Amino acid sequence: MDTPKLLVVMQLILNILHNHMIIVLLALSISMNYYLLKNFNIAQAVVITFGAYLSYLLLYSFHQPLYIAIIIAIILSVSIGLLSELFIFKQMRNRKLPSFAFLVASIGLYTILQNCISLYFGDDTKSLNIGEIAVGHQIFGAYITTVQIFTIAVSAFVFIGMYLLYNYTTLGKQIRAVSENAEFATIYGISSNKIILIVTAVSSALAAIAGILYAYDTNLTPTMGFNLLLYGIVAMIIGGVGSFRGLLLGSLLLASAQNLVAYYLDTKWMDAATYIILIAFLLWKPLGFSGKKLKKVEI
Amino acid sequence: MEYILHLIILICFYTMLAQSLNLNAGFTGLISLAQAGFYGIGAYTSAILSVQYGFPFWFNLPVAMLLSFGVSYVVSLIALRTVDDYFIVCTLGIQVIIFSIMNNWMQVTKGPLGIPGIPAISFFGFEVSSKISFLLLSLALMLLVWLVLNNLVNSGFGKSLKAICEDEIYTQSIGKNVKQLKVLSFTISAVLASIPGALYAHYITYIDPTSFTVNESIFILSIVIIGGMGNLKGSFYASVFMILLPEVLRFVGISNSDSANYRQIIYGAILVLVMMRGNKNLFSFLQVQNPKVK
Numbered sequence: 093m094d095t096p097k098l099l100v101v102m103q104l105i106l107n108i109l110h111n112h113m114i115i116v117l118l119a120l121s122i123s124m125n126y127y128l129l130k131n132f133n134i135a136q137a138v139v140i141t142f143g144a145y146l147s148y149l150l151l152y153s154f155h156q157p158l159y160i161a162i163i164i165a166i167i168l169s170v171s172i173g174l175l176s177e178l179f180i181f182k183q184m185r186n187r188k189l190p191s192f193a194f195l196v197a198s199i200g201l202y203t204i205l206q207n208c209i210s211l212y213f214g215d216d217t218k219s220l221n222i223g224e225i226a227v228g229h230q231i232f233g234a235y236i237t238t239v240q241i242f243t244i245a246v247s248a249f250v251f252i253g254m255y256l257l258y259n260y261t262t263l264g265k266q267i268r269a270v271s272e273n274a275e276f277a278t279i280y281g282i283s284s285n286k287i288i289l290i291v292t293a294v295s296s297a298l299a300a301i302a303g304i305l306y307a308y309d310t311n312l313t314p315t316m317g318f319n320l321l322l323y324g325i326v327a328m329i330i331g332g333v334g335s336f337r338g339l340l341l342g343s344l345l346l347a348s349a350q351n352l353v354a355y356y357l358d359t360k361w362m363d364a365a366t367y368i369i370l371i372a373f374l375l376w377k378p379l380g381f382s383g384k385k386l387k388k389v390e391i
Numbered sequence: 392m393e394y395i396l397h398l399i400i401l402i403c404f405y406t407m408l409a410q411s412l413n414l415n416a417g418f419t420g421l422i423s424l425a426q427a428g429f430y431g432i433g434a435y436t437s438a439i440l441s442v443q444y445g446f447p448f449w450f451n452l453p454v455a456m457l458l459s460f461g462v463s464y465v466v467s468l469i470a471l472r473t474v475d476d477y478f479i480v481c482t483l484g485i486q487v488i489i490f491s492i493m494n495n496w497m498q499v500t501k502g503p504l505g506i507p508g509i510p511a512i513s514f515f516g517f518e519v520s521s522k523i524s525f526l527l528l529s530l531a532l533m534l535l536v537w538l539v540l541n542n543l544v545n546s547g548f549g550k551s552l553k554a555i556c557e558d559e560i561y562t563q564s565i566g567k568n569v570k571q572l573k574v575l576s577f578t579i580s581a582v583l584a585s586i587p588g589a590l591y592a593h594y595i596t597y598i599d600p601t602s603f604t605v606n607e608s609i610f611i612l613s614i615v616i617i618g619g620m621g622n623l624k625g626s627f628y629a630s631v632f633m634i635l636l637p638e639v640l641r642f643v644g645i646s647n648s649d650s651a652n653y654r655q656i657i658y659g660a661i662l663v664l665v666m667m668r669g670n671k672n673l674f675s676f677l678q679v680q681n682p683k684v685k
Contacts, residue, residue, distance in 0.1 A: 132476050184667055192422050193666045195476045196616060199609055200662025207652040207659070318605075322487075325480060364491040367484035371469055374481060 102234035104351055110240045112347035113247035114306055118324030119331065119339050120254055121298035127334040128271045128291050129185075131194040132325065135176055136299050137317035138205040143169040143300025144307035144316065145209055148220055166300045173296025174289065176201055182285070202318070210314040218312040220304075243305045250298065255336050267291060271334070319363070326366055330373045345369065396522040398634055400594065403529040404587040405630035407536045409614040410623050411583035414540055416612065417621035418549060419576040420556035424608045425466070425482040428489035429581040431603030432459050433588020435493060438506045438598050448512040448593060455589045456582045462489075463581030467574045486608050493600040505599025512593045529590055536583055540623055543579070552576055553621070606655075613658045616665055633658065 118140075125133055143165050150161035180201065184194060221239075228235040258264040267287055269277040274284045299321075306320060323346060331342025346366060353365040408430060416422045436455035440446040446454075470481045493500050500506070511520040512528065519525050543549050551572050554562040563569045592598050610633070618629030636657060640650045 132480065180663060180667055187668075189666070191476050192479065195479055196422070196612070197663050197666035200613070200659040200666065203609065203659030204656050204663070207655045211649060211652045322483070326484075329477070329480070358495070360495045361491065364488050364495075367488050370484050371481065374473055374477070375469060 099233045100355075102232045104355060106231065106234050106236050106240075108344075108347050108351045110236070110244060110309070111351060112344050113244045114302055114309075114320075115323050115327050115343040115347050116251055116340060117247045117298055117302040117305070118320055119327035119343050120251060121295040121302065122321065122324040123328040123331075123333055123339060124254075124291050124295040124298070126328065128267065128288060129181075129194075131191040132198065133181070134195065134198040134318075134321065135201040135205065136173070136198075136296070137321035138202050138209070139169045139173050139296045139299040139317070140303035140306075140320050141206065141209055141312075141314060141317035142172055143303035144220070144312050145213055145218075145314075147304050148213075148218060148307070148312060151220070162304055165304060166297055169300035169303075170293050170296045172205070173292050173299075177289065177292045182288075206314055206317070213314065215314060220307050220312065237309070239305070239308045243309065246301065246305065250301070251336075251340075254294075254298075258336070263290070323366060326370045329370060330377075332379055393522055396526050398638070400522070400526050400529050402630050402634045403526075403533040404591055405611070405614060405634060406627045407533050407587040408584055408611045409618065409626035409630050410536060410540050411580045412611055413615050413618070413621065413623060413626050414543065414552075414583075415576055415580040416615050417619070418544060418552040418556060419573060421471075421573060421577060422479050422612065423470075423482040423577070423580070424479055424605065424612060425470075425486040425489065426580075426584050426611045427603045427605070427607035428486045429459050429463060429584040430588040430591070430607070430611075431489060431493055431600070432462060433585025434592040434598050434603070435500055435506075435588075436585070437589035438509045438592040439499065441510055441593070442506055442508060447514075448589070449514060452586065452589045455585045459585035459588075460578055460582050463578045464574065466581075467577040471570065471573050471577065483605065483608075486605055490600060490604055493603060500600070503599060503601075505597055506592075507597045509592050509596045509598070511596070525594060529587075529594075532586055532590065536586060537623060537627075540583070544623065548572070548575070556621075610658070613662050617658070617661055 122132075122136065125136065146165035146168050147161045150156045150164055151158065154161075156164070180197060181194065184197065228237045229241070256264075258267065266277070266282045267290075269280070269282055270284045270287045277287075278284055302320065302324075303317060306316070327343040327346045328339065329342075330345060331338035331340070346369065349365050349369055350362045353361050408426060412423065412426045433455040436458050437448070437451040440451045440454060441448070466482075466485050470478060470485065473481050494502055496502070511518055512525070513519065519528055544552075551562065551567050554567070555569055555572060559569055591602075614629045614633050615626055617632065618625030618627070637650050637654050640653055
């Protein structure tokens with residue numbers, strides 16, 4: 093293999109790794125929610141966007157230092173997730189509505205909040221990286237920016253943290269118990285409402301972190317969250333719900349496919365490639381990599 | 392006056408779209424987010440056939456319906472393997488794929504540039520170019536679609552669809568071919584959605600992919616939900632409401648650039664409220680004092 097080709101391969105691997113870690117974060121956030129509540133929450137797309145836009149607002153309008161801006165942005169995004177849970181989804185759960193109702197209501201909520209962002213910030217593209225142009229570090233000739241390294245580190249850290257939380261702590265055990273059978277868990281004295289709130293908070297925080305990291309790497313638009321959320325959903329479905337190894341594999345497959353399609357065909361076919369993978373999986377391997385049973389797919 | 396006619400024509404289009412989706416979403420219980428995709432297939436087929444090959448509308452419309460049938464049949468074989476929210480996500484994916492084909496297949500669809508100069512409809516020498524004659528044509532087609540759907544819904548076929556929505560396994564146990572019925576309902580709904588698509592292309596005379604996005608699908612779905620699932624008349628009222636809403640906002644004094652956002656906020660709020668209460672539609676949501684009778 094001659095050197096330019098090796099360079100391209102290296103660059104592709106680095107890009108895939110970076111994309112992979114962002115999608116892992118998103119998929120983790122969505123699957124935590126889905127595994128527990130068994131319905132999709134499209135409104136999480138807005139939590140992603142909010143995280144990014146709030147840090148933009150705090151950085152450039154209120155001139156806060158970076159770490160304070162990010163922490164406040166995450167806290168505010170989490171509170172949006174919690175409020176929507178308390179005032180909308182909890183009420184709906186009490187009424188025992190079918191799962192499509194949750195999805196449609198969350199689409200409605202997403203529409204409201206996304207348009208609020210559009211009204212306040214405008215529809216134009218914004219950038220979190222004003223002024224400083226990152227030179228990037230060289231690894232075997234391929235370039236990677238500091239933000240990307242940071243993204244990979246944070247995602248890996250969060251992923252391992254969540255893995256430990258789910259598998260080795262009492263809280264993780266309680267979450268899994270409520271996911272398996274909420275009523276039975278209540279009999280054993282686990283408050284399912286409390287668990288749902290905790291999981292909503294954590295998954296909103298993950299979504300906000302993913303949004304901020306993504307916005308730092310590229311830029312911000314009011315609709316950025318929707319596409320990111322869908323990538324997360326696709327990664328979760330092809331990985332299999334409730335399996336950490338599956339999530340990792342699913343995100344890796346998705347990120348590789350997106351980058352390879354972007355390199356060999358064109359970036360504009362990335363979304364189509366994403367969904368073709370989803371449909372292929374629903375056709376031939378509807379339970380995803382992990383093969384865990386799920387009632388949603390019947391063959 | 393011209394503008395009022397324009398609004399009425401739009402109401403006709405959206406009534407057709409919402410009613411065709413209602414067959415699928417309201418009666419069979421298959422909530423699809425791919426409706427704008429089939430709308431777009433209708434529009435693009437008709438536009439390409441008339442601009443590049445000079446075919447007349449009465450030829451384009453059946454071809455558009457046929458193509459929509461073919462695509463929706465293949466899609467239904469894939470999508471109907473999933474249920475509930477997986478089905479919604481799956482149709483969302485199909486919508487994105489159809490959109491990216493329209494947006495990126497430069498040779499055929501001209502991508503984001505769109506297709507300009509679509510000729511007016513003409514029937515055997517009689518040209519439908521004025522607003523009023525176009526209105527009559529769309530009204531006629533809307534009534535035809537309504538009639539077809541109304542008959543379908545009240546037929547044995549429609550009753551089977553309702554049975555699937557209520558209890559799929561039970562319907563299967565009394566000897567109905569559930570799979571086939573679902574495929575039929577999905578394809579009929581897609582074929583009917585391509586009719587307003589073809590009309591739209593000839594009416595606006597210019598189409599580009601941005602008219603057929605996911606947001607458009609969500610808009611159509613919200614018309615169905617506001618009007619009531621399984622309520623054809625409701626879909627009509629709801630599209631009147633949704634098309635006239637921006638005009639009302641204009642009277643309130645909201646600037647044109649913001650009015651799209653406010654409109655979306657309002658229908659988002661309606662979606663949340665209607666779904667939250669488990670109401671059947673906006674009208675029953677407004678009658679809070681009546682307890683829900685099951």
